[in-house]
Amino acid sequence: MDLEELIDSIDIVEYISQFVELEEKNGEYWGLSPFSEEKTPSFSVRRESNSFYCFSSGIGGNVFTFTKFYYQCDASKAVDILKKYAGCDGAEFVPRKRMAATVACRKYMKKQTRRKESKIKRFPDDCMVKYEKREDKLQVWEAEGISRESLDKFQVYYDSFSNRLVYPIHDIDGNIVNIGGRILDPEWKEKGMRKYTYLSGWGEMGVIYGLYENMKYILEKKEIILFEGCKSVLIADSWGIHNTGALLTSHLNPVQMKLLAKLGVRVVFALDKEVNIKKDHNINKLKQYVNVEYVWDKDNLLEEKDSPVDKGVNVYDSVYEHRLRFK
Known part of the structure; x- marks a missing residue:
């Protein structure tokens, strides 16, 4: 795998949605800039071109560029972050020049038709046991009108590591395909944290919660x-x-x-x-x-x-x- 393939394998809207609350308007997604303070959304993401542009800071590019600026890290670290998100952190990363011969050969290879595999991962059935049933933390949602019976039905727990309420997300067959989380830190906005997040990247979300x-x-x-x-x-x-x-x-x-x-x-x-x-x-x-x-x-x-x-x-x-x- 090379960098271009890694970038192309990631849905930029789903990726950036981990960090920025985006709203769709006429096929373009807008949110508040993660790079500067602002009250009016000027941060744009386009799925068609696999790109973003921040009008307030002048920063733009693809998921690789976003990762470098968001984490303020070098290229090597950004690649590691993207590989982990894409679920290929164990894969060999090959520089573009070494891929040239392979790319050339592919042009002349007969295309094989095969069924596209789903990108949705399945979590172990017991993946929620590591989280806590903290009464004081669950009371946050109880205070918002959610009954204890409903919290139990949807298996809402507390993750002390991230200070979030967490809950499993099932596919139609009952397999756990992701774990959602809601931050409890009251200063999450000021700290630039995302209110809702997911343990694993989605690709294209293929489930309906509940x-x-x-x-x-x-x-x-x-x-x-x-x-x-x-x-x-x-x-x-x-x-x-x-x-x-x-x-x-x-x-x-x-x-x-x-x-x-x-x-x-x-x-x-x-x-x-x-x-x-x-x-x-x-x-x-x-x-x-x-x-x-x-x-x-x-x-x-x-x-x-x-x-x-x-x-x-x-x-x-x-x-x-x-x-x-x-x-």
């Missing part, structure tokens, strides 16, 4: 309600609303779209108020296969960045009751 745990209720109701974040799923579960899931982002990706199409139930999008699902290409495709609805804040009860569950069960019931069919 789908495995709530499958029974989803099939019974023939409906799945989709939030952005995992915490919304836990809050709804605490209210007795169990047919839910979370995209873990503000948009629907192609793999998630196929999961929902195959599931064959009505899909109700309950994303944050600021998100316009009608601009989402994959949601537009999804409505060809299943009924798609979205919650409607008819009485303007939510703030711009609110999740439909943020103002309590009565407000949620109202926006759900006034949901509209996406035609």
Whole structure:
């Protein structure tokens, strides 16, 4: 593997999302600069060109450039960080010049068709046992309206090493494919820390959080309600609303779209108020296969960045009751 192959193997949006909270706008992702202090997002990431540009600092490039500036490290250290993220830290790293002969030979080799392997890793079934069930730490989410029963159902624990609440993320078959974490440090913004993070890089996220745990209720109701974040799923579960899931982002990706199409139930999008699902290409495709609805804040009860569950069960019931069919 050479540096260009390593860079090309990493989804720049998913990678930088570990450090910067990004919001999609017309196919481009924007967030606050990790290199300078600012209140208005001027940090741009483009998946198509596999690049980023920070308008406030003038820094731009690919994931390799980002890693060097973010960690303030040399090229060798940046390569090690990227290799670990890509899951190839044991692979031999070959300089580009030594790859020239191999590249030339590939041009004349007959292409072989083979099934593309999934990049999703599976964690051991007992991977959560190393974390703690700390009552004082779990109370942070209890204070936000999540019941102890729901914390237990979704296996929320505490990681003392990173000072985060952690929870497993299952695929549709119940395999643990990642571990999510929510920072508890109240000064996480000032320290430049990411509020939510994941133990492993995603590539293209191929799961819907809560789908495995709530499958029974989803099939019974023939409906799945989709939030952005995992915490919304836990809050709804605490209210007795169990047919839910979370995209873990503000948009629907192609793999998630196929999961929902195959599931064959009505899909109700309950994303944050600021998100316009009608601009989402994959949601537009999804409505060809299943009924798609979205919650409607008819009485303007939510703030711009609110999740439909943020103002309590009565407000949620109202926006759900006034949901509209996406035609």
